[in-house]
Amino acid sequence: MQSDPEIQKLLCKVAKAYYEDGLTQQVIGQRFGLSRIKVSRLLSQAREQHIIQIGIATPPGSYVELEHELERRYTLDEAIVVPAQDDAQALRQALGLAAASCLVRSLQGHETLGLTWGNTLLSTVAALPANNWPEMRVVQILGGLGHPEADVYGADLVHRAAQTFGAKARVLAAPGIVASPEVRAALLADAQIADTLTLAAQADIALVGIGRPTVNSVVMQSNILTKAEFAALQALGAVGDIGLRFFDADGYAIPHAINDRIIGLNLEQIAAIPRVIGVAGGAEKFEVIRAALRGKLINVLVTDKENARRLVA
Amino acid sequence: MQSDPEIQKLLCKVAKAYYEDGLTQQVIGQRFGLSRIKVSRLLSQAREQHIIQIGIATPPGSYVELEHELERRYTLDEAIVVPAQDDAQALRQALGLAAASCLVRSLQGHETLGLTWGNTLLSTVAALPANNWPEMRVVQILGGLGHPEADVYGADLVHRAAQTFGAKARVLAAPGIVASPEVRAALLADAQIADTLTLAAQADIALVGIGRPTVNSVVMQSNILTKAEFAALQALGAVGDIGLRFFDADGYAIPHAINDRIIGLNLEQIAAIPRVIGVAGGAEKFEVIRAALRGKLINVLVTDKENARRLVA
DNA sequence: TTCAGTTCTGTTCAAATGAACATCACACCA
DNA sequence: TGGTGTGATGTTCATTTGAACAGAACTGAA
Numbered sequence A, B: 001m002q003s004d005p006e007i008q009k010l011l012c013k014v015a016k017a018y019y020e021d022g023l024t025q026q027v028i029g030q031r032f033g034l035s036r037i038k039v040s041r042l043l044s045q046a047r048e049q050h051i052i053q054i055g056i057a058t059p060p061g062s063y064v065e066l067e068h069e070l071e072r073r074y075t076l077d078e079a080i081v082v083p084a085q086d087d088a089q090a091l092r093q094a095l096g097l098a099a100a101s102c103l104v105r106s107l108q109g110h111e112t113l114g115l116t117w118g119n120t121l122l123s124t125v126a127a128l129p130a131n132n133w134p135e136m137r138v139v140q141i142l143g144g145l146g147h148p149e150a151d152v153y154g155a156d157l158v159h160r161a162a163q164t165f166g167a168k169a170r171v172l173a174a175p176g177i178v179a180s181p182e183v184r185a186a187l188l189a190d191a192q193i194a195d196t197l198t199l200a201a202q203a204d205i206a207l208v209g210i211g212r213p214t215v216n217s218v219v220m221q222s223n224i225l226t227k228a229e230f231a232a233l234q235a236l237g238a239v240g241d242i243g244l245r246f247f248d249a250d251g252y253a254i255p256h257a258i259n260d261r262i263i264g265l266n267l268e269q270i271a272a273i274p275r276v277i278g279v280a281g282g283a284e285k286f287e288v289i290r291a292a293l294r295g296k297l298i299n300v301l302v303t304d305k306e307n308a309r310r311l312v313a
Numbered sequence C: 001t002t003c004a005g006t007t008c009t010g011t012t013c014a015a016a017t018g019a020a021c022a023t024c025a026c027a028c029c030a
Numbered sequence D: 001t002g003g004t005g006t007g008a009t010g011t012t013c014a015t016t017t018g019a020a021c022a023g024a025a026c027t028g029a030a
Helices: A005-020 A025-032 A036-048 A064-073 A088-105 A119-126 A152-165 A181-189 A191-201 A227-235 A257-261 A267-272 A283-294 A305-312 B005-020 B025-032 B036-048 B064-073 B088-105 B119-126 B152-165 B181-188 B191-201 B227-235 B257-261 B267-272 B283-294 B305-312
Strands: A052-056 A078-082 A112-115 A137-140 A168-170 A205-209 A240-242 A245-247 A275-279 A300-304 B052-056 B078-082 B112-115 B137-140 B168-170 B205-209 B240-242 B245-247 B275-279 B300-304
Touching: A005 A025, A005 A036, A005 B052, A005 B064, A025 A036, A036 A052, A052 B005, A064 A078, A064 A305, A064 B005, A078 A088, A078 A305, A088 A119, A088 A205, A088 A275, A088 A300, A112 A152, A119 A152, A119 A205, A119 A275, A137 A152, A137 A191, A152 A168, A168 A191, A181 A191, A181 A257, A191 A267, A240 A283, A245 A267, A283 A300, A283 A305, A300 A305, B005 B025, B005 B036, B025 B036, B036 B052, B064 B078, B064 B305, B078 B088, B078 B305, B088 B119, B088 B205, B088 B275, B088 B300, B112 B152, B119 B152, B119 B205, B119 B275, B137 B152, B137 B191, B152 B168, B168 B191, B181 B191, B181 B257, B191 B267, B240 B283, B245 B267, B283 B300, B283 B305, B300 B305
Parallel strands: A078 A300, A112 A137, A112 A205, A137 A168, A205 A275, A275 A300, B078 B300, B112 B137, B112 B205, B137 B168, B205 B275, B275 B300
Antiparallel strands: A052 B052, A240 A245, B240 B245
């Protein structure tokens, strides 16, 4: 930690030679009569002493700082922040666009992609670019919504995504919530369904919405999750769900009988997927998102600026 | 060369992760879902587009920029610039101090150091720090000055340097210039002298003054180099000398009979030494220094600010 | 003095990096 | 429709780099 001006000058000269002239440490050593390792040490010293200042120009209108802070705070692999939108539909589009480009970036064409469903995912799938990846699979992580014959919602998303990717679709021919554990057991006995779930658990990437059921949300409007059940979940601390698996403010799974009636991966299985991209925006989602982050249920978060601000606050 | 804002943002994020967080390209790739090589390419792209700005804090009162420019302009290994001084003695001290620290920096204790002589070298040797390097040798590159019995000047410098280094001294028991080629031949027949010159030619490092004889300089005052001879050299284009070997404005050796009367390495031999540190300052030396640089006779230049300014102009 | 602790140094080794090459997809043109 | 070039991508390999280790030099205290 010397501050001998002679040393300072040497640090500066070595740094210049390395960073400005792009010389290798070896040749710098030869030129200045220093050993290679000494040059290396001088450089780290120069970095420590901030003789070398590295600045990164952040493109205007992007929230790189905010994203970075989110990544650090919640040890996320990546955070993507889109501008806040007044209109819910516009917000979903913005989120979908961002999530889509983040997703395709990490695809090579031979992986297995897991999907839940929801309005935001709908926008995401709509924003996916066309491709021809016959090796790829798109798998449904969670059964469809509503009556068995109306399960298009979940399966449709999977089909659509698979089609634009030119990939194989693997749908879950079952509702997300069934009437009883017995029905579930019966469905799980089906080889098709069991295999699909096994495949889903081995997905390389998953794209999931982060939900917060309200009285007029899709989940509630289909009469599968009753108000009473929802109230019970809330009483147990539930702040929202991923793939109908409810969790509390710290992201811990809520133990409740409903879990035995769900056809889909559980939180543990979802979290075990190497890369889980969670998409959610809008003020009402704040708590759930925070919970999902705390519980490390997702690796990548795509959200809006307002939520991002509150999350780092 | 895309300027898609989406790409810009990614560049920025990757750059931040790499430079600010110090993450490896590998883990950045894993986090953002990119291949390692892609991260590498994004980083070079970011450098190209100056999204990454690297600044180096130059310590105030030093001439790092000037030195850097000199190094680039004349493909020097290193340039060292000291503040200009009005007093010739003060200038020599400043030069000597700088040259000394530059020299010791490149010494490990087992190399052979060649020395010429001169007032500036005297100051340099005086500024050398004490050491204990029994493996090291200090060799005289050029015979002494004046009468054989008064050759202390050159040999003394070598002795002094060897002593402070705790090294072995190898002096040249001969004058720098002798009366005739025959005398020179006789001296070179001496095993001692011949061996010393052989050793000198194999020096790892040499410390040399850059001279410009004037009527009252040491070289002229000893009556060995006559005014007539000097005039003849000048007529042939000589601008100065290193080790009594005169060269023209481009650093080319001047062919002249005097060369056959000098006991010491020739320019070619000196230039062949891996690291030649040339020390010279003061307005009158400008031309010689420039010539020495053009001829690539030295690898390291130690000079004053004024000369440096003129050299890069 | 001698001893232990500290710092400085070079060596060795494994990780990280960039360059060269091969491949593939796409677009442009005949 | 079929070249044909261009750009993007991944693989392989050599270089570059930093970390761990070990020895030497120095410091301060007993």
